[in-house]
Amino acid sequence: MTDDGRTPAVTAFLPTTDQDVPNPMNAPRLALLSLVLLLLTGSAMAQSMPVPSPPSLGAPSYILLDFESGNVLVEREADTPREPASLVKLMTAFVAFNELEEGHLQLDEKVMISETAWRMGGSKMFVEVGKQVAVEDLLRGIIIQSGNDASVAIAEHIAGNEQTFAQLMNNHAEEIGMYNTNFTNSTGWPDEAQTTTARDMALLAAAMIRNFPESYQYYSEREFTYNDITQGNRNLLLTRDSSVDGLKTGHTSSAGYNLVSSAKRDDMRLVSVVMGTDGPRDRADQSQALFNYGFRFFRSYALYEGNTELASPKLWKGASDTIPVGLERTLYVTIPQREYENLDANMRIDSPVIAPVSRGDKLGEVTVKLDGEVIMEAPLIALEDGDTGGFFGSLVDEVLLFFQ
Structure with missing residues (x-):
């Protein structure tokens, strides 16, 4: 959004060129x-149809983009570094999904819970030290319950320790194009060196949906029971809006309330990120406002099919x-x-x-x-x-x- 409140010209993430060569096409x-x-x-x-100004939101940083085109529909301070809190767990799961995709990890594989993982504070899956837990259970504990203990357990299992795992996280972030993000742990535990931006989180969400469509279904699950303890998904939009099918909440006292979410209506999918709101309902309400605006006033079109001859x-x-x-x-x-x-x-x-x-x-x-x-x-x-x-x-x- 521009300083005067108007919707900015639609921008894209595709590469550009400044060459100007006449078109020599002469094929039939x-x-x-x-x-x-x-x-x-x-x-x-x-x-x-005139497009009105986007809704006025209280979040200090947010972005709304189309999943297929990458076109940004609304943004405010989308490149300002902010504390991610548990949004970090999006990348924790991304790394795990990549290991599964490459055959280095199995869903039924057992993970030994270390004392380090067990002692983690904050939100927990309530795993027990010395017990073995299936990778799939840990993933649900990370995605649905936002378990810090589950995040550390999977990080240690994949990389040996959390510090090495953070290097993997940053390698994937660079590949995705998250150039304003630095990960230092797998949980989102406060660390001054760990920052991200709304735009980078939107890129991560889009990469998650595109690269791992089968695993993405975990993000739409509303609750998970482990060790006889049932915890609900903190993403309030999952119960409000049937078009919303992910992704992740995050909160610390210093970060505020963050939410990365995605919704699909008909053949159009949007990704929303709001960061630094005042409460769990605020982040849900403001994300909902972005979705309603985007779906109401914009459309996505496929102009040319990929890997198809357009000229010879x-x-x-x-x-x-x-x-x-x-x-x-x-x-x-x-x-x-x-x-x-x-x-x-x-x-x-x-x-x-x-x-x-x-x-x-x-x-x-x-x-x-x-x-x-x-x-x-x-x-x-x-x-x-x-x-x-x-x-x-x-x-x-x-x-x-x-x-x-």
Whole structure:
């Protein structure tokens, strides 16, 4: 949100370029592409629905973004470092899920509870020292009960000790792009060196949902019973709003009340982060307000499917005449309601494309504009290898290129 309270222009996390090369596409697909672009831009007189200012929230730091596109719909002080409290456990679980994915950990694997884990204060799963607990139970204890004891137990089991585990956490944070975050423990226990931002937590939540869709279901569970003790999930939105299916609360006296949450309505998923609110109901109410605003006034659209040929420019000096290009993944944009007809999409392909070319090489760019303003850019890549052709053909192309 801008200083004057207006909704900021929609921004994205996709890479951009400042190159300006004429589009050399001359393949037969150009007609089909032109038709698609005509449909996107054909109604210049389309009536727009004004987007009001986002709700005024009491949280000092918050963000609302679309899961598929990464477009930010609302933000305030989203890059200001703050104490995460138990939001840290999102990364604790993320590391564990990654170990499960790679086969280094099993859900039914037993974990010996150390005295260090057992003695942890704050919220607890109530594991007992010297007992063995299944990994899946510990994960539920971390996610649903926010158990500090469970977090330390899983950290020690995976990495030997909590300090080494924190290094794994930071490695994953860097891969995700959480550049303003530093983890020092697995629980969120107060530490001046342990900070994060609302934006980084939103990135982590999106990575959690995208990378581990099957494990993500734990975040929607409302209660968990262990050792004959039943504890409810502290995310109040799970009982208020059926579209909400995660993620994690956090609280200390110095951090305030934090909440990372996600909701899906129809085919649109939003991620919300509020940090530093005054109470558990405040964080739920303010997150709900963000969701209601986002779903009411914005829509997400898939413009181009990933790994699908969008054009086939000439491949100079190649074994084949052309090279198929497309996007690595499906390109989504999130825009105000009723603005779809005002989108303008175009492709630029770097010229000339000269063999050899490797699959994944960047060969151009797709740019999407709304009312003349760029809202999304994504690289066009080679969808297959383009090998070098024979000597004679390469020589002919060399001569032709000289006269280009």
